[in-house]
Amino acid sequence: MRLRNICWYLGVFLIADALINLLPLIVAFIYGEDPVPILSLVIIAMILGGILIKTFPRREISFSETMMLVVITFIAVSLLGAIPYMFVLSGNIENVIIDSIFESVSGYTTTGLTIFPKEIYLNQDNGVYHSLIFRRTLSEWIGGLGIVILFLSLFARGGLSSVYLYKIAYGNEKIAPSVAHTSRIVLRIYLFYTLVGTILFYLSGVDAFHAICATMSLLATGGFIGNVFSDANFKFNLVTEIIIMSIMLIAAIPFTIHQKVFSRNLTKKDLKYIEVKWLFLIVISSI
Numbered sequence: 001m002r003l004r005n006i007c008w009y010l011g012v013f014l015i016a017d018a019l020i021n022l023l024p025l026i027v028a029f030i031y032g033e034d035p036v037p038i039l040s041l042v043i044i045a046m047i048l049g050g051i052l053i054k055t056f057p058r059r060e061i062s063f064s065e066t067m068m069l070v071v072i073t074f075i076a077v078s079l080l081g082a083i084p085y086m087f088v089l090s091g092n093i094e095n096v097i098i099d100s101i102f103e104s105v106s107g108y109t110t111t112g113l114t115i116f117p118k119e120i121y122l123n124q125d126n127g128v129y130h131s132l133i134f135r136r137t138l139s140e141w142i143g144g145l146g147i148v149i150l151f152l153s154l155f156a157r158g159g160l161s162s163v164y165l166y167k168i169a170y171g172n173e174k175i176a177p178s179v180a181h182t183s184r185i186v187l188r189i190y191l192f193y194t195l196v197g198t199i200l201f202y203l204s205g206v207d208a209f210h211a212i213c214a215t216m217s218l219l220a221t222g223g224f225i226g227n228v229f230s231d232a233n234f235k236f237n238l239v240t241e242i243i244i245m246s247i248m249l250i251a252a253i254p255f256t257i258h259q260k261v262f263s264r265n266l267t268k269k270d271l272k273y274i275e276v277k278w279l280f281l282i283v284i285s286s287i
Helices: 003-020 022-030 036-055 063-081 093-108 129-145 147-155 160-170 179-203 208-219 238-251 255-262 274-286
Strands: none
Touching: 003 022, 003 036, 003 063, 022 036, 022 129, 036 063, 036 129, 063 093, 093 129, 129 179, 129 208, 179 208, 179 238, 179 255, 208 238
8 A cells, every 4th residue: 555646636635625615715705704714724725735636646546545545535624624713712722723623523523512612603793703604514514425425526537446435435335327426416415405404494584694504514414503503692493493303304314215216216115224214213202
Protein backbone atom coordinates (compact mmCIF):
# COMPACT_ATOMS: atom_id res chain seq x y z
CA MET A 1 0.00 0.00 0.00
CA ARG A 2 1.43 3.35 -1.09
CA LEU A 3 0.21 6.54 0.50
CA ARG A 4 1.18 8.60 -2.55
CA ASN A 5 -1.35 6.68 -4.67
CA ILE A 6 -4.30 8.18 -2.78
CA CYS A 7 -3.07 11.80 -2.76
CA TRP A 8 -4.76 12.77 -6.06
CA TYR A 9 -8.11 11.46 -4.82
CA LEU A 10 -7.65 13.24 -1.50
CA GLY A 11 -7.05 16.45 -3.43
CA VAL A 12 -10.32 16.03 -5.31
CA PHE A 13 -12.15 15.42 -2.03
CA LEU A 14 -10.72 18.63 -0.59
CA ILE A 15 -11.65 20.64 -3.70
CA ALA A 16 -15.17 19.22 -3.45
CA ASP A 17 -15.30 20.18 0.22
CA ALA A 18 -14.25 23.74 -0.66
CA LEU A 19 -16.95 24.03 -3.33
CA ILE A 20 -19.66 22.67 -1.03
CA ASN A 21 -18.71 25.20 1.64
CA LEU A 22 -19.44 28.01 -0.78
CA LEU A 23 -23.07 27.50 0.30
CA PRO A 24 -22.59 28.73 3.90
CA LEU A 25 -20.37 31.48 2.48
CA ILE A 26 -23.31 32.63 0.35
CA VAL A 27 -25.48 32.54 3.48
CA ALA A 28 -22.98 34.81 5.22
CA PHE A 29 -23.20 37.34 2.39
CA ILE A 30 -27.02 37.15 2.26
CA TYR A 31 -27.32 38.01 5.95
CA GLY A 32 -24.45 40.50 5.92
CA GLU A 33 -22.34 38.43 8.32
CA ASP A 34 -18.58 38.15 8.63
CA PRO A 35 -17.47 35.83 5.76
CA VAL A 36 -13.92 35.30 7.07
CA PRO A 37 -14.60 32.10 9.14
CA ILE A 38 -16.14 30.22 6.18
CA LEU A 39 -13.91 31.86 3.57
CA SER A 40 -10.81 30.69 5.47
CA LEU A 41 -12.03 27.10 5.25
CA VAL A 42 -12.79 27.41 1.52
CA ILE A 43 -9.41 28.95 0.66
CA ILE A 44 -7.33 26.48 2.70
CA ALA A 45 -9.21 23.44 1.34
CA MET A 46 -8.89 24.75 -2.21
CA ILE A 47 -5.14 25.38 -1.89
CA LEU A 48 -4.39 22.00 -0.28
CA GLY A 49 -6.58 20.16 -2.79
CA GLY A 50 -4.97 21.99 -5.72
CA ILE A 51 -1.45 21.18 -4.51
CA LEU A 52 -2.27 17.47 -4.18
CA ILE A 53 -3.91 17.28 -7.62
CA LYS A 54 -1.03 19.10 -9.31
CA THR A 55 1.70 17.18 -7.49
CA PHE A 56 0.42 13.61 -7.71
CA PRO A 57 -0.93 11.80 -10.82
CA ARG A 58 -4.24 9.96 -10.86
CA ARG A 59 -3.81 6.21 -10.47
CA GLU A 60 -6.10 3.28 -9.84
CA ILE A 61 -5.88 2.32 -6.18
CA SER A 62 -6.30 -0.98 -4.38
CA PHE A 63 -9.04 -1.80 -1.89
CA SER A 64 -6.71 -1.31 1.09
CA GLU A 65 -5.58 2.04 -0.31
CA THR A 66 -9.21 3.04 -0.77
CA MET A 67 -9.92 2.26 2.87
CA MET A 68 -6.98 4.45 3.85
CA LEU A 69 -8.28 7.21 1.57
CA VAL A 70 -11.68 7.22 3.26
CA VAL A 71 -10.12 7.39 6.73
CA ILE A 72 -7.71 10.20 5.81
CA THR A 73 -10.44 12.11 3.96
CA PHE A 74 -12.73 12.00 6.97
CA ILE A 75 -9.93 13.24 9.23
CA ALA A 76 -8.91 15.99 6.78
CA VAL A 77 -12.46 17.23 6.18
CA SER A 78 -13.20 17.21 9.92
CA LEU A 79 -10.04 19.19 10.72
CA LEU A 80 -10.77 21.72 7.99
CA GLY A 81 -14.38 21.93 9.16
CA ALA A 82 -13.16 23.03 12.58
CA ILE A 83 -11.64 26.24 11.18
CA PRO A 84 -14.83 28.40 11.18
CA TYR A 85 -15.58 27.48 14.80
CA MET A 86 -12.17 28.68 15.95
CA PHE A 87 -13.14 32.23 14.99
CA VAL A 88 -16.12 32.36 17.36
CA LEU A 89 -14.66 30.67 20.44
CA SER A 90 -12.54 32.42 23.01
CA GLY A 91 -10.25 31.25 25.80
CA ASN A 92 -7.29 28.91 25.98
CA ILE A 93 -6.04 28.07 22.46
CA GLU A 94 -5.84 24.34 23.21
CA ASN A 95 -9.47 24.29 24.35
CA VAL A 96 -10.56 26.32 21.33
CA ILE A 97 -8.91 23.84 18.95
CA ILE A 98 -10.26 20.76 20.74
CA ASP A 99 -13.80 22.15 21.03
CA SER A 100 -13.81 23.18 17.36
CA ILE A 101 -12.66 19.75 16.20
CA PHE A 102 -15.27 18.11 18.45
CA GLU A 103 -18.02 20.25 16.89
CA SER A 104 -16.85 19.43 13.37
CA VAL A 105 -16.58 15.68 13.97
CA SER A 106 -19.97 15.72 15.69
CA GLY A 107 -21.48 17.06 12.48
CA TYR A 108 -19.83 14.74 9.98
CA THR A 109 -20.59 11.68 12.12
CA THR A 110 -24.22 12.88 12.53
CA THR A 111 -23.76 12.61 16.30
CA GLY A 112 -25.22 16.06 16.83
CA LEU A 113 -23.61 16.72 20.21
CA THR A 114 -22.33 20.21 20.98
CA ILE A 115 -20.17 21.74 23.68
CA PHE A 116 -20.43 25.29 22.37
CA PRO A 117 -21.70 28.12 24.61
CA LYS A 118 -25.44 28.50 24.03
CA GLU A 119 -25.10 32.23 23.28
CA ILE A 120 -23.55 31.38 19.92
CA TYR A 121 -26.79 29.76 18.81
CA LEU A 122 -29.21 32.08 20.58
CA ASN A 123 -27.88 35.45 19.46
CA GLN A 124 -28.88 36.20 15.86
CA ASP A 125 -26.95 39.48 15.99
CA ASN A 126 -23.52 38.02 16.79
CA GLY A 127 -22.30 38.41 13.20
CA VAL A 128 -21.98 34.70 12.39
CA TYR A 129 -25.28 33.17 13.54
CA HIS A 130 -26.81 32.18 10.19
CA SER A 131 -23.61 31.12 8.42
CA LEU A 132 -22.43 29.08 11.43
CA ILE A 133 -25.76 27.32 11.97
CA PHE A 134 -25.99 26.55 8.26
CA ARG A 135 -22.39 25.29 8.21
CA ARG A 136 -23.07 22.93 11.12
CA THR A 137 -26.27 21.47 9.71
CA LEU A 138 -24.69 21.17 6.26
CA SER A 139 -21.85 19.08 7.74
CA GLU A 140 -24.46 16.87 9.38
CA TRP A 141 -26.41 16.60 6.12
CA ILE A 142 -23.22 15.56 4.30
CA GLY A 143 -22.47 13.04 7.04
CA GLY A 144 -25.94 11.55 6.71
CA LEU A 145 -25.59 11.17 2.96
CA GLY A 146 -21.98 10.08 3.24
CA ILE A 147 -18.91 11.99 2.11
CA VAL A 148 -17.98 9.12 -0.20
CA ILE A 149 -21.41 8.95 -1.84
CA LEU A 150 -21.47 12.71 -2.36
CA PHE A 151 -18.07 12.51 -4.05
CA LEU A 152 -19.05 9.59 -6.27
CA SER A 153 -22.33 11.21 -7.33
CA LEU A 154 -20.51 14.35 -8.45
CA PHE A 155 -17.13 13.15 -9.68
CA ALA A 156 -17.19 9.38 -10.32
CA ARG A 157 -15.64 8.43 -13.69
CA GLY A 158 -15.72 4.65 -13.41
CA GLY A 159 -12.88 2.28 -12.67
CA LEU A 160 -12.07 0.05 -9.72
CA SER A 161 -11.34 3.04 -7.47
CA SER A 162 -14.98 4.16 -7.63
CA VAL A 163 -16.19 0.61 -7.03
CA TYR A 164 -13.98 0.25 -3.96
CA LEU A 165 -15.11 3.60 -2.59
CA TYR A 166 -18.75 2.61 -2.97
CA LYS A 167 -18.22 -0.80 -1.32
CA ILE A 168 -16.64 0.82 1.71
CA ALA A 169 -19.57 3.24 2.06
CA TYR A 170 -22.53 0.97 1.20
CA GLY A 171 -21.26 -2.60 0.90
CA ASN A 172 -22.34 -4.74 -2.06
CA GLU A 173 -25.90 -3.41 -2.26
CA LYS A 174 -26.57 -1.34 -5.37
CA ILE A 175 -29.81 0.14 -6.70
CA ALA A 176 -28.51 0.69 -10.25
CA PRO A 177 -26.06 -1.16 -12.55
CA SER A 178 -23.18 1.31 -12.13
CA VAL A 179 -21.65 2.83 -9.02
CA ALA A 180 -21.90 6.37 -10.42
CA HIS A 181 -25.59 5.91 -11.32
CA THR A 182 -26.38 4.42 -7.91
CA SER A 183 -24.66 7.30 -6.14
CA ARG A 184 -26.57 9.88 -8.18
CA ILE A 185 -29.89 8.18 -7.43
CA VAL A 186 -29.10 8.31 -3.71
CA LEU A 187 -28.19 12.00 -3.98
CA ARG A 188 -31.35 12.83 -5.93
CA ILE A 189 -33.54 11.09 -3.34
CA TYR A 190 -31.74 12.93 -0.55
CA LEU A 191 -32.16 16.28 -2.30
CA PHE A 192 -35.84 15.57 -3.00
CA TYR A 193 -36.62 14.91 0.66
CA THR A 194 -34.58 17.97 1.65
CA LEU A 195 -36.67 20.15 -0.67
CA VAL A 196 -39.99 18.64 0.42
CA GLY A 197 -39.12 18.91 4.12
CA THR A 198 -38.06 22.52 3.72
CA ILE A 199 -41.30 23.44 1.92
CA LEU A 200 -43.45 21.68 4.54
CA PHE A 201 -41.69 23.45 7.41
CA TYR A 202 -42.06 26.78 5.63
CA LEU A 203 -45.77 26.21 5.04
CA SER A 204 -46.19 25.35 8.73
CA GLY A 205 -44.88 28.75 9.75
CA VAL A 206 -41.12 28.20 10.08
CA ASP A 207 -38.97 30.80 8.29
CA ALA A 208 -37.03 29.62 5.22
CA PHE A 209 -33.60 29.58 6.89
CA HIS A 210 -34.63 27.48 9.89
CA ALA A 211 -36.79 25.29 7.65
CA ILE A 212 -33.87 24.14 5.48
CA CYS A 213 -31.51 23.76 8.46
CA ALA A 214 -34.04 21.68 10.39
CA THR A 215 -34.67 19.45 7.38
CA MET A 216 -30.95 18.85 6.81
CA SER A 217 -30.45 17.91 10.45
CA LEU A 218 -33.47 15.59 10.53
CA LEU A 219 -32.59 13.75 7.30
CA ALA A 220 -29.13 13.09 8.73
CA THR A 221 -30.81 11.60 11.83
CA GLY A 222 -28.53 13.84 13.87
CA GLY A 223 -29.10 16.07 16.86
CA PHE A 224 -28.34 19.60 15.69
CA ILE A 225 -32.04 20.38 15.22
CA GLY A 226 -32.17 21.40 18.88
CA ASN A 227 -29.76 24.23 18.11
CA VAL A 228 -31.69 25.18 14.97
CA PHE A 229 -34.86 25.70 17.02
CA SER A 230 -33.09 27.09 20.09
CA ASP A 231 -34.48 30.58 19.47
CA ALA A 232 -36.70 31.38 22.45
CA ASN A 233 -39.25 32.99 20.11
CA PHE A 234 -39.93 29.74 18.28
CA LYS A 235 -43.02 27.83 19.34
CA PHE A 236 -43.69 24.24 18.25
CA ASN A 237 -47.16 23.32 17.04
CA LEU A 238 -48.82 20.03 16.17
CA VAL A 239 -48.18 20.40 12.43
CA THR A 240 -44.48 21.08 12.98
CA GLU A 241 -44.16 18.08 15.29
CA ILE A 242 -45.84 15.82 12.71
CA ILE A 243 -43.43 17.05 10.03
CA ILE A 244 -40.46 16.41 12.32
CA MET A 245 -41.62 12.86 13.12
CA SER A 246 -42.35 12.11 9.46
CA ILE A 247 -38.89 13.21 8.28
CA MET A 248 -37.20 11.21 11.04
CA LEU A 249 -39.16 8.13 10.04
CA ILE A 250 -38.32 8.60 6.35
CA ALA A 251 -34.65 9.09 7.17
CA ALA A 252 -34.52 5.82 9.07
CA ILE A 253 -35.70 3.76 6.07
CA PRO A 254 -32.99 2.27 3.77
CA PHE A 255 -32.35 4.06 0.46
CA THR A 256 -33.17 0.84 -1.40
CA ILE A 257 -36.78 1.08 -0.24
CA HIS A 258 -37.00 4.74 -1.25
CA GLN A 259 -35.66 3.97 -4.71
CA LYS A 260 -38.25 1.22 -5.19
CA VAL A 261 -41.01 3.57 -4.07
CA PHE A 262 -39.92 6.20 -6.59
CA SER A 263 -39.59 3.62 -9.36
CA ARG A 264 -42.97 2.10 -8.42
CA ASN A 265 -41.32 -1.25 -7.93
CA LEU A 266 -42.05 -1.80 -4.24
CA THR A 267 -43.27 -5.28 -3.28
CA LYS A 268 -44.52 -6.89 -0.09
CA LYS A 269 -41.20 -8.71 0.15
CA ASP A 270 -39.37 -5.38 0.37
CA LEU A 271 -41.45 -4.40 3.39
CA LYS A 272 -40.10 -7.48 5.18
CA TYR A 273 -36.58 -6.00 5.33
CA ILE A 274 -35.49 -6.66 8.90
CA GLU A 275 -34.57 -2.97 9.36
CA VAL A 276 -37.97 -1.78 8.15
CA LYS A 277 -39.91 -4.42 10.09
CA TRP A 278 -38.18 -3.64 13.40
CA LEU A 279 -38.38 0.10 12.81
CA PHE A 280 -42.16 0.05 12.52
CA LEU A 281 -42.54 -2.46 15.34
CA ILE A 282 -40.58 -0.20 17.68
CA VAL A 283 -42.45 2.92 16.57
CA ILE A 284 -45.89 1.30 16.90
CA SER A 285 -45.07 -0.27 20.28
CA SER A 286 -43.91 3.08 21.66
CA ILE A 287 -47.14 4.93 20.81
